[in-house]
Amino acid sequence: MATLDRAECENRDLSDPLREFRYEFLLPEDVIYLDGNSLGARPKGAAERARAVIEDEWGTGLIRSWNTAGWFELPVTLGEKISGLIGGGAGTTVVTDSTSINLFKAASAALKLQAADAPERRVILTQRENFPSDIYMLQGLADQLGDGYEVRLVDDTEVTAGFPNTLTDEVALVVLTHVNYRTGRLFDLESTTAAVHAAGALVIWDLCHSAGALDIDLAGAGADMAVGCTYKFLNGGPGSPAFIWVSEAHQDRFAQPLSGWWSHENPFEMSPEYAPAAGSRRYLTGTQGILSMSVAELGLDIFGRVDMAAVRAKSLDLSDTFIELVDTRLSHHPIEVVTPREHEHRGSQVSIAHPEGFAVMSALIERGIIGDYREPSVLRFGLTPLYIGFAEVWDTVEALRDILDNRLWDAPQHKVRGAVT
Amino acid sequence: MATLDRAECENRDLSDPLREFRYEFLLPEDVIYLDGNSLGARPKGAAERARAVIEDEWGTGLIRSWNTAGWFELPVTLGEKISGLIGGGAGTTVVTDSTSINLFKAASAALKLQAADAPERRVILTQRENFPSDIYMLQGLADQLGDGYEVRLVDDTEVTAGFPNTLTDEVALVVLTHVNYRTGRLFDLESTTAAVHAAGALVIWDLCHSAGALDIDLAGAGADMAVGCTYKFLNGGPGSPAFIWVSEAHQDRFAQPLSGWWSHENPFEMSPEYAPAAGSRRYLTGTQGILSMSVAELGLDIFGRVDMAAVRAKSLDLSDTFIELVDTRLSHHPIEVVTPREHEHRGSQVSIAHPEGFAVMSALIERGIIGDYREPSVLRFGLTPLYIGFAEVWDTVEALRDILDNRLWDAPQHKVRGAVT
Numbered sequence: 077m078a079t080l081d082r083a084e085c086e087n088r089d090l091s092d093p094l095r096e097f098r099y100e101f102l103l104p105e106d107v108i109y110l111d112g113n114s115l116g117a118r119p120k121g122a123a124e125r126a127r128a129v130i131e132d133e134w135g136t137g138l139i140r141s142w143n144t145a146g147w148f149e150l151p152v153t154l155g156e157k158i159s160g161l162i163g164g165g166a167g168t169t170v171v172t173d174s175t176s177i178n179l180f181k182a183a184s185a186a187l188k189l190q191a192a193d194a195p196e197r198r199v200i201l202t203q204r205e206n207f208p209s210d211i212y213m214l215q216g217l218a219d220q221l222g223d224g225y226e227v228r229l230v231d232d233t234e235v236t237a238g239f240p241n242t243l244t245d246e247v248a249l250v251v252l253t254h255v256n257y258r259t260g261r262l263f264d265l266e267s268t269t270a271a272v273h274a275a276g277a278l279v280i281w282d283l284c285h286s287a288g289a290l291d292i293d294l295a296g297a298g299a300d301m302a303v304g305c306t307y308k309f310l311n312g313g314p315g316s317p318a319f320i321w322v323s324e325a326h327q328d329r330f331a332q333p334l335s336g337w338w339s340h341e342n343p344f345e346m347s348p349e350y351a352p353a354a355g356s357r358r359y360l361t362g363t364q365g366i367l368s369m370s371v372a373e374l375g376l377d378i379f380g381r382v383d384m385a386a387v388r389a390k391s392l393d394l395s396d397t398f399i400e401l402v403d404t405r406l407s408h409h410p411i412e413v414v415t416p417r418e419h420e421h422r423g424s425q426v427s428i429a430h431p432e433g434f435a436v437m438s439a440l441i442e443r444g445i446i447g448d449y450r451e452p453s454v455l456r457f458g459l460t461p462l463y464i465g466f467a468e469v470w471d472t473v474e475a476l477r478d479i480l481d482n483r484l485w486d487a488p489q490h491k492v493r494g495a496v497t
Numbered sequence: 498m499a500t501l502d503r504a505e506c507e508n509r510d511l512s513d514p515l516r517e518f519r520y521e522f523l524l525p526e527d528v529i530y531l532d533g534n535s536l537g538a539r540p541k542g543a544a545e546r547a548r549a550v551i552e553d554e555w556g557t558g559l560i561r562s563w564n565t566a567g568w569f570e571l572p573v574t575l576g577e578k579i580s581g582l583i584g585g586g587a588g589t590t591v592v593t594d595s596t597s598i599n600l601f602k603a604a605s606a607a608l609k610l611q612a613a614d615a616p617e618r619r620v621i622l623t624q625r626e627n628f629p630s631d632i633y634m635l636q637g638l639a640d641q642l643g644d645g646y647e648v649r650l651v652d653d654t655e656v657t658a659g660f661p662n663t664l665t666d667e668v669a670l671v672v673l674t675h676v677n678y679r680t681g682r683l684f685d686l687e688s689t690t691a692a693v694h695a696a697g698a699l700v701i702w703d704l705c706h707s708a709g710a711l712d713i714d715l716a717g718a719g720a721d722m723a724v725g726c727t728y729k730f731l732n733g734g735p736g737s738p739a740f741i742w743v744s745e746a747h748q749d750r751f752a753q754p755l756s757g758w759w760s761h762e763n764p765f766e767m768s769p770e771y772a773p774a775a776g777s778r779r780y781l782t783g784t785q786g787i788l789s790m791s792v793a794e795l796g797l798d799i800f801g802r803v804d805m806a807a808v809r810a811k812s813l814d815l816s817d818t819f820i821e822l823v824d825t826r827l828s829h830h831p832i833e834v835v836t837p838r839e840h841e842h843r844g845s846q847v848s849i850a851h852p853e854g855f856a857v858m859s860a861l862i863e864r865g866i867i868g869d870y871r872e873p874s875v876l877r878f879g880l881t882p883l884y885i886g887f888a889e890v891w892d893t894v895e896a897l898r899d900i901l902d903n904r905l906w907d908a909p910q911h912k913v914r915g916a917v918t
Contacts, residue, residue: 315568316786364595
């Protein structure tokens with residue numbers, strides 16, 4: 077095996093089959109961007125797409141563009157493109173609203189299915205370390221339902237072990253993040269889904285940190301529902317709309333309380349009687365932000381030309397490289413690699429803990445190496461295979477070494493809130 | 498009084514104090530745009546704003562822009578601007594999500610207040626002719642709550658009369674559109690709110706068809722909550738985000754089930770325990786589409802320089818003119834003016850019914866005069882005082898006369914769905 081130095085990293089870049097995709101994105105020249113797991117990079121052509129939507133579709137087409145420019149169909153149009161990346165199958169996915177709101181819809185619908193089939197089940201399980209908004213939404217739903225509905229939090233180890241202690245016959249629904257936003261731990265879609273089903277519960281997966289980074293097969297795993305966002309690995313733009321997937325098996329019985337007119341079978345009849353649309357439109361609610369959605373399509377279109385197995389392979393190569401460099405070049409510092417070392421438990425990021433994590437990340441950012449920080453003491457580096465290379469991983473670890481060896485973190489800091497996980 | 502002819506209409510345009518605002522918008526030269534009550538016109542600078550957000554904030558600022566470009570604060574920043582137009586008061590309004598979703602939040606919170614104060618009240622009243630999505634959302638909420646919650650539909654005449662028959666002591670909440678989307682009928686904010694309160698119920702107003710067109714004083718009227726959109730009279734762009742207002746009196750007790758992390762008092766602590774933010778942030782849920790929201794700010798900024806009393810006065814002048822021309826120049830056709838003739842019952846549109854309404858509107862649109870059609874047989878003309886003038890009203894009615902006199906509506910039609918009311 078070649079010595080792992082910068083030349084070897086450059087070699088790996090040269091033989092990278094995804095190398096050309098780097099040129100689909102515009103990034104500042106003086107930046108190494110390792111926060112694409114929080115906000116993806118800007119695809120080429122995004123400003124031009126926005127200009128066309130504003131000048132041609134809105135400005136000239138005006139109200140007519142709801143039909144002529146396909147605005148009304150965008151949630152389905154984009155949903156079909158996402159479906160191809162997550163193994164959803166045709167007609168099962170829409171892009172709409174936020175992840176939190178889509179989770180509320182999915183969890184409401186799942187509990188309604190269980191209320192019909194197994195009414196004594198009233199517990200929702202989710203990871204204590206799930207992204208907090210998911211927990212808050214489930215709590216809000218349980219509070220609204222009353223009648224004994226409750227949310228129980230479980231440790232990641234319990235999930236990985238197949239729920240030996242918590243998946244009782246009280247459990248109606250399990251809501252799981254596919255990849256932990258902070259640690260980067262990956263949970264196995266297929267075996268976990270099987271464990272949940274064996275216990276008589278339904279499962280909703282949150283793919284925020286895996287869609288666009290992993291080769292996902294929701295239908296193959298037999299999952300029930302899923303939600304996720306488009307602004308991380310899918311490069312949809314800041315706060316671009318989220319997605320919701322429902323398995324074909326549940327689609328016809330899917331009933332959600334946020335039943336606005338975009339989910340109506342005949343929205344333009346303006347009937348006071350609600351009747352849900354057939355197919356994936358029934359997951360919609362109200363009118364969608366067309367500008368954000370139109371620009372998000374650019375990011376998805378890039379993925380239409382990508383082999384997700386190649387993305388996953390490169391992601392693991394990048395994180396293997398990162399971890400090896402931390403092990404070999406930073407071993408004299410009090411650093412812990414938080415992200416699991418086993419491929420089957422690793423998403424597409426490397427998180428490391430250091431007692432001065434916040435200050436160290438601030439110093440890195442001062443140098444144009446942008447990762448982010450999560451409490452407590454975690455430096456988080458997102459590895460986005462379409463636009464990050466091996467030499468950049470080398471340079472990042474070298475910058476870390478310089479900062480740590482020379483205690484360069486006492487410089488003025490800015491607070492990196494990273495509003496989007 | 499001068500004879501009402503085109504010259505007189507031109508005179509009215511010359512003496513219009515809002516005339517200069519026409520130049521704040523870019524409209525195609527060959528179009529008379531009377532659908533600004535469905536999708537407002539494009540403000541100058543919208544494409545440039547989108548370019549700056551994409552190239553500078555997203556492209557260069559990347560994740561840092563959540564702080565440095567004020568992205569995280571946009572819901573509050575824009576909310577304060579709307580608040581000034583609706584008499585909301587500082588710190589009471591946010592821009593977020595869709596109108597339907599905001600109505601779900603407000604209605605959930607209002608019913609929760611009543612459940613504490615008057616638990617026997619479980620009926621939601623709303624107009625049978627309310628925009629259907631509002632009805633669907635309330636139905637979805639009532640179904641989810643169960644326990645005897647129900648939605649009852651009332652006629653507009655019942656509302657205008659002060660609810661002589663329906664506002665019983667079973668009623669917890671009344672949800673009212675301020676202006677009927679189809680007929681243009683306006684409901685009096687102050688007296689109706691007082692009638693609802695006198696009966697022990699709370700009221701939520703839907704301002705979709707009045708915000709930006711009428712001089713509104715929510716706090717002065719003592720209203721409880723309100724929702725509305727920014728893409729009609731506020732010119733925010735297709736599907737731009739909606740707003741929600743809660744009176745100061747209810748703010749501290751406002752609790753909603755869509756309690757995502759953007760409503761948390763300390764979202765970046767990533768605590769698994771939910772605690773609502775103080776102030777208007779507690780009406781938020783998840784991450785917002787920054788591109789759509791940033792462009793929507795342009796439309797709001799124009800209103801920062803507008804006197805809403807002057808807007809209302811011109812709106813009534815425009816609709817008076819329209820109705821007078823229909824009465825005098827189209828009286829030989831089977832046309833009914835659907836919009837109320839009394840100023841106190843009229844919003845900012847003129848709706849007329851004709852048996853061939855759909856075909857006639859299609860013929861108008863073929864000529865570049867864009868209104869829209871609503872079942873059954875209603876031609877709808879939105880009158881947006883910032884960019885529509887009196888000569889355009891004249892030309893519209895003349896085109897109608899030509900089409901009707903010469904039966905020119907048998908030309909090929911396109912279906913104008915007008916996806917946004």
